[in-house]
Amino acid sequence: MKGNPEERAVRLGEYIAQTHATVRTAAKAFGVSKSTVHKDVTLRLRRLDRVLYEEVRAVLQSNKDERHLRGGAATRHKYHPED
Numbered sequence: 001m002k003g004n005p006e007e008r009a010v011r012l013g014e015y016i017a018q019t020h021a022t023v024r025t026a027a028k029a030f031g032v033s034k035s036t037v038h039k040d041v042t043l044r045l046r047r048l049d050r051v052l053y054e055e056v057r058a059v060l061q062s063n064k065d066e067r068h069l070r071g072g073a074a075t076r077h078k079y080h081p082e083d
Contacts, residue, residue, distance in 0.1 A: 012037055012041055013040075
């Protein structure tokens with residue numbers, strides 16, 4: 001989804017807030033790069049909708065805090081697929 005960056009930022013923010021999606025998942029769903037998602041939800045969304053920005057920031061922080069757990073699970077599954 002290209003088009004209007006402000007509209008995209010709000011739609012990305014709503015998507016992330018509703019689904020608790022990661023930046024990578026949101027980028028894939030909207031057909032844009034991870035950098036675009038990050039810029040939209042941190043810079044543009046902050047100016048456009050402060051309440052939504054705070055919700056998205058909380059989701060992204062949660063995802064960041066859990067990242068090492070998901071990575072460990074993926075590695076464990078790679079080397080021990082029966083687990």
